[in-house]
Structure formats: structure tokens, C-alpha cells
Amino acid sequence: MSERRIKWSYMDHWRSNGPAGPVDQWHSHRTMSAFLKQIKAVGFDAIDTFDFRLWQMYGDYGGPAGYQQMVQDHGLERIVNTFHAADYDLRDYAPHVPETHERILEDFRVTMGHWSVIQLDNIIVMPATLYYDMEPVTADKLKITAELWNQVGEITAGYGVRLTCHHEFFCGIQSEPDIDTFYAYTDPRYVSLFVDTAQHCIASVDPVALYRRHAHRVSGFHFKDTRDVATGDDHRHRPDSEIMAPTTGKWFYEMGTPHGLVDFEAMMTAVRDNEYRGWISVEHDKANKDGGDFSEATAVARWYAANVLEEIYR
């Protein structure tokens, strides 16, 4: 069997139904085990997770290394990436506001210390505040933001972890020209791009073209689908666009969903053409909305990867 150039990781959004209602996998060792068994059963190689789970890792598993052991006990390789989901606030945590930078930098010094017991590939960030907190998006703001992430990337690189940016459709840097400008301002040694196929698609940015243009900066992917493109003020809807935009109750769907807008075959072809090697993460956050089911969505997405995408490149 030839060497695999692509491995598949699952970004760990999950809900199951407990006796008292929906719970996530962190509810107990039992629910975590059931989650990991299902991820392994469909053929994922590893998982991604979130930083805000660090405290549950300490409380229930003794820390990140103990939790990774739990993951490995279920036949999965390791934790590949973590998503640093910060609470952006103009008062103390806003990448385009220089006065908040020292707090952000300290946050990453502390965070990377926690993760230093295991080897991650990427720490993923949304590189800007919510759109409505950053607009108007100017070249100066993009430059200030880029300078921050260059410094953060230098910190994470010290731990052998890449700082990589994930552009939500509702964040301040989501349009094609702003994304291009941002990467022109950032240092390729310290700041990478993490392509989320659905988020770009919702923001009317072709994820395949974006990837082809920035392939040398790309350190990972979220392969997920959408059925809707943001219109009007969807991207700047107060207080929230992701689950409260009036136009669309559910933005995200698993790969393989009917009526999906992402051209995954073209995406995988581009991945092949650029000779990308490494991990592709599969994500379908909020899959349980509108009657959806995480187990089924995860099975369908992994089925699509195994039966369609791996025929293109593996």
C-alpha cells in the first residue's frame, strides 16, 4: 500500500442526547469514549479540538497529555490542531487595537505553555474581531492586525506550532481583497492560512481560487459545506451572525450534503496539484441544528472523503 499523503482529522464539534437533553462529549468519560469510538469507526486518523477545553482536560484527564492518551486509547493518532476561540472585545482583546496587544500576547504565552506537553501542528485563530467591531476595514487596521499575529506566530513557532488564520464570514477580515492584503502584511514564517471551505464560500470568496493563490501559506483546512451565501448585512448582523442572522438558521453542513455550494472535487484537485501533504480536518459545526445529527453527519462526511475525495488524491 502506497504511503498516504493525506490524513483526516475531525474537528470535535459534537452533541449527543443524554437523559436530560443534549450534551457534548466533554460531559463525562463515557460520553467522550462514545464520541471517540464513533470518530474512529468511520476512519478518521485524529482529532482537532478547542483551547477552551483545556480546563476540562485538566479536570477530567489530568491535562492535555492525559486527554491525548484517552484519544490514543481509542485508536486515534493524536490531537493535531487546536482552535483558539477568544472572546474578542474592543476593550481588551482586539487585534486591530494596539492597546490590547500585550494582553493577547500574554494569552498566547500562557496557552502555549499548557499545550507544550504534546506536539500540535497548528493553533488556529480568527484573526480579527467581529466585522461590526472592526469596520471600516482599513489598510492601517489590517497592518496593525498583521503585526500582532506576526508576534503571536513567533511565540507559537517557539513551541514548534504554526499560527494559522481562519477567516469566518462574520469576522473583520473576510473579503477577498482584505484577506490578500492581510497576508501581504504578515510574515510567512509566522502566519499561515487555514482554509475553511464553507466560511469562504458564505463570504462569496471562492475557496479553491483562494487556496491556489495562497497554497504556499496554507497549513490546513476545514472541509465543510454550506447551502447559502451571505447577503445584505448577514456578515455584520448584531449581536451575532453565525447562528442569529435572520436570513439563515443553519449555515454549515457536512461534506456530501445535497445542494452544497463548495466544489470539494475541485478543492481536492487543487490540494493534489499543490502536492499538499498532511492533515485535512473535517468540520460541520452546528450539524444538530434543524434536526441534524452529528453521528450521521460525520458518517456522511467521512464517507464522502473515502469514496469521492480519496479517488482524487490520498
Place this chain on the structure above:
Amino acid sequence: MTGIRWGYAINQWKPQFDDFVRREQHERALKTISIAGFEGVELTAGTGRWEPLGNPQQLAANFGSFAGFREFLAGCGVPAVSSFHYDPQQRSMEHLTGPLSPLAEADVPAVVARAVWFAEALTQLGGSVLVVRAAPSAGDDEPLDDAALHRLAACWQTVGRATLEHGVRTALHVDFLSALRSGDALDRLLERTEPDLVGLALDTGELTVAGIDPLSIVERHGDRIRYVRFKDALAVDEAEEYRQPHAEYAVRQRGGTREIPRWFGEPGIDGGLVDFPAVTRALLAARYSGWIVFASDPSPHPAASALLGGYVMQRELRPIANGR
């Protein structure tokens, strides 16, 4: 390597008659079964237009032909139908018949014809076993005396001979409500039938709920087993409520006087009573070869059940079957 093939029973996706009727639902369920590592799907016989996968006529109506259905299965990554599960007591809207009984000599020709109908379909869908409900519920008929066992044996001998002409083996399924649960009725029935014509379907969950250790059945009748269904049991009918009339609803569905919320679950479920590694090893010792079909019957979360079952199959039971 052994000759064991792993399948999954799709009936867990259909808790009510008007559920699970749409093509896209079937597609997602079959893809789930496929990616969980199973290579076959067990269909449950059903009747009427809301049972698209329930019998040859409905398959033709929905997929054009058996070839069309098989193409649909292949498109979902499922190479074969392992089996049909047929209960003669189910009415048939397609044939305008009510319940048939294998104990009633007058019903036997119709039971045989129906079995052949399913066997012909199985030959074109990659299947090799027709699983039949061997006897009516204990509470709905007289106890099985010698004369009744003789009639049962005669019926299944005839069915077995007829399906074998199509290359399909007949396997008797004993559920926890079955009249065959009592005493040595199953042993006596098997004595009265020819092994080449009539086999046994081992259902770990049904036997366990019935208070019968599936290992004891493998030990006594391992050479008669033609089909295996792995499902777990979450409770035992210790009060023998199966003897009451209409137990199909009052006991199986409603859970009896204790209102057991769920008799069955997928292998590996928390609280499950079946020792699947032990049963797998016993089947291997008995030189069993053929389908082992996972089931949950039904499940509140069918996709999760299929994936959790897939984990147990891939990580625990298949390595045993493969001698690792």
C-alpha cells in the same frame, strides 16, 4: 481469515410505519453503514407503499428493478443485501393476505410462495439467507405439542427445500416472544428438520432477553447456525411475560409491566448483557461461516448505534474472527 462477513440491519432506522420512507434517508443510512465498516445490509420484510425496502414489489416500484436497487446500494458503498427477515404473520397488502401461520397446514403453500418470492430477490441482491420467524408468539397460540412441532417442521422443510432451489438457505429465527422459547421446543424442532434444508439464525439479543444463553445454543446447535444477528440485550423477561396474549405490543413494544424502555441495543452498549467476544470465539470454534449482522432493534439514535457497533466490530470482534 474466516468466511465471516459483517452486515448491519437497517430496521433500526424505521421505528414507525411512516418513518424512513425517502430515498435521501436511505442513502444517508446506507452510507453510514458503509463507512462504519459493514459490507452488507439486512432488510426486513414489510408491506405497502411506505415500505420501499420491504419486499420485491416495493423495491421494483422504487428502484425500477433489483439491478436498480443494487446499483443504488453500490453507489452508497454497500455491496450486498445479506438477507431478508420474513415473518409469515405479517399481512401482505401486495398479495391481499392476512397473517399466515407455519402451524396451519392450509397456509403452508402461501408461506412457501412468499419465501420463494424473497429468495428470488436475494439471489439478485447478493444475499444468501432468508431469515424466518420460526413460530408465532407463545401467547397467541396453543403450546407446541408434538403434533404442532411436526407441522412446524414440515412447513420449514418445505420452505427450506424451495429456497434452496434458488441457492438461498432458510434460517429459523427465535425471538423472545416465540413459542419455541419454552423448554426444549427448539431442540425438538431442529431434530425434526434436515440440516441441509433448515438452519438456525442465532440472535444474541432475543435469546438473552428470553433468558437463554446464546453460548448454550452455539454449543448445542453450532452446526445448524446459518445466520447470526449480533444485538445486545438490556433486560431479561424474567417474569415470562412473553406468555401473555398480544405480547408483541404489550411486552416487546411497551416493555411489559416494568415498561422496559428498550430491550435491545447495539453491541457494546452500556449495560449490555451479551458477551460478544465469547460468542464470536464460540462461533469460530463451531466453524461458523457466513453473515454476522449487527442490529439494535430499534435505536433512538440509529447513526450513533451503527458507528458504535462499527467500532466494536472493527476493534474487538473482527480481529478475533481474523485470528488476531
